[in-house]
Amino acid sequence: xxxxxxxxxxxxxxxxxxxxxxxxxxxxxxxxxxxxxxxxxxxxxxxxxxxxxxxxxxxxxxxxxxxxxxxxxxxxxxxxxxxxxxxxxxxxxxxxxxxxxxxxxxxxxxxxxxxxxxxxxxxxxxxxxxxxxxxxxxxxxxxxxxxxxxxxxxxxxxxxxxxxxxxxxxxxxxxxxxxxxxxxxxxxxxxxxxxxxxxxxxxxxxxxxxxxxxxxxxxxxxxxxxxxxxxxxxxxxxxxxxxxxxxxxxxxxxxxxxxxxxxxxxxxxxxxxxxxxxxxxxxxxxxxxxxxxxxxxxxxxxxxxxxxxxxxxxxxxxxxxxxxxxxxxxxxxxxxxxxxxxxxxxxxxxxxxxxxxxxxxxxxxxxxxxxxxxxxxxxxxxxxxxxxxxxxxxxxxxxxxxxxxxxxxxxxxxxxxxxxxxxxxxxxxxxxxxxxxxxxxxxxxxxxx
Ligand SMILES: [Zn+2]
Numbered sequence: 001x002x003x004x005x006x007x008x009x010x011x012x013x014x015x016x017x018x019x020x021x022x023x024x025x026x027x028x029x030x031x032x033x034x035x036x037x038x039x040x041x042x043x044x045x046x047x048x049x050x051x052x053x054x055x056x057x058x059x060x061x062x063x064x065x066x067x068x069x070x071x072x073x074x075x076x077x078x079x080x081x082x083x084x085x086x087x088x089x090x091x092x093x094x095x096x097x098x099x100x101x102x103x104x105x106x107x108x109x110x111x112x113x114x115x116x117x118x119x120x121x122x123x124x125x126x127x128x129x130x131x132x133x134x135x136x137x138x139x140x141x142x143x144x145x146x147x148x149x150x151x152x153x154x155x156x157x158x159x160x161x162x163x164x165x166x167x168x169x170x171x172x173x174x175x176x177x178x179x180x181x182x183x184x185x186x187x188x189x190x191x192x193x194x195x196x197x198x199x200x201x202x203x204x205x206x207x208x209x210x211x212x213x214x215x216x217x218x219x220x221x222x223x224x225x226x227x228x229x230x231x232x233x234x235x236x237x238x239x240x241x242x243x244x245x246x247x248x249x250x251x252x253x254x255x256x257x258x259x260x261x262x263x264x265x266x267x268x269x270x271x272x273x274x275x276x277x278x279x280x281x282x283x284x285x286x287x288x289x290x291x292x293x294x295x296x297x298x299x300x301x302x303x304x305x306x307x308x309x310x311x312x313x314x315x316x317x318x319x320x321x322x323x324x325x326x327x328x329x330x331x332x333x334x335x336x337x338x339x340x341x342x343x344x345x346x347x348x349x350x351x352x353x354x355x356x357x358x359x360x361x362x363x364x365x366x367x368x369x370x371x372x373x374x375x376x377x378x379x380x381x382x383x384x385x386x387x388x389x390x391x392x393x394x395x396x397x398x399x400x401x402x403x404x405x406x407x408x409x410x411x412x413x414x415x416x417x418x419x420x421x422x423x424x425x426x427x428x429x430x431x432x433x434x435x436x437x438x439x440x441x442x443x444x445x446x447x448x449x
Pocket of ligand 1: 261262263264265269325326327328329
């Protein structure tokens, strides 16, 4: 029967909050029983934490389950390559292999999925694409590589499921994609926000105004936090003469867990009948109320091969109630989508500071032994310090090193002035696994959301 509703799953997307919680409880219990019985990784960790799925009497008992981290996943993967003891299904039943994009140079995370998993992966994209207005008459172009990175793969299948005509442009150049958009009467384009802008620039160089010359009325973005940043969105909507809808997923999940509906409430609905999205203090276990910055911790009911339960994402989000949108969905909303990575971005006097970028500059200096980034608020002014411990015997390098760091750090941060200071030998903390080289001592209440 044709779906005439504005919802992909009219029943589940409009459950009352109590009904949602009841559904989540049933699914959580089933998931945990499965994970405990089938995945040596989960069983081992839960035994050590004295957790057993029988303890899940309500959905709130989720708090008894130990967190799962990417670090643990990677360790388990290294322990018995290629997949480690995470798999809950023997690998011979898998039909697909995917990895994280590996942009940071780290060993990629590897995942396997079966047919049932892929059915679900497409279903989740169905919530998002249908919810943003895709219909069978749409012609959808994917500006996507179709490699081992999972990216838009699930969205491709969701479009087939909806009944759209799909143009997969795996190895095409930007110019040939622009040409296809015009020639084939494409109505919807899926890409990263950055690439959507790149296509628009390429089109302009070809003498094509996409807003005027194309039939595109929807651009679905994913893969970067920028999709919900108002300034970026405005720019893209004007450039394409189309509505821009944000989505976000993770390789660890295999698909999207949040999407922007066609009412565009300035954020993304959580698909709460398929995910539990906890919003906790960063790296801690305190629940963060609506409207405050939090780290997302996700439990996914979908993937059978690798159960994902209380997984710490490091994603910075601000959850607000579903009533902030008038579409009628009862899934809560992440205001502004995924706003960034907790360990990545800091805003200092209006400039974004990414600790990894600072680290890459500091680490260029061979004389540096250890360092720390320290943020303080002095009066009303935010200050950023880089405290440096020199390697023994390199003390005479300090003057040159200090001067060079001042210049390089400012150059990489729109001229932001860093205070570079020397720390006594052995005074800064050392880390084995998970380094925390950024210390933010600014009062939290003064962060502007
Ligand atoms: Zn909505």
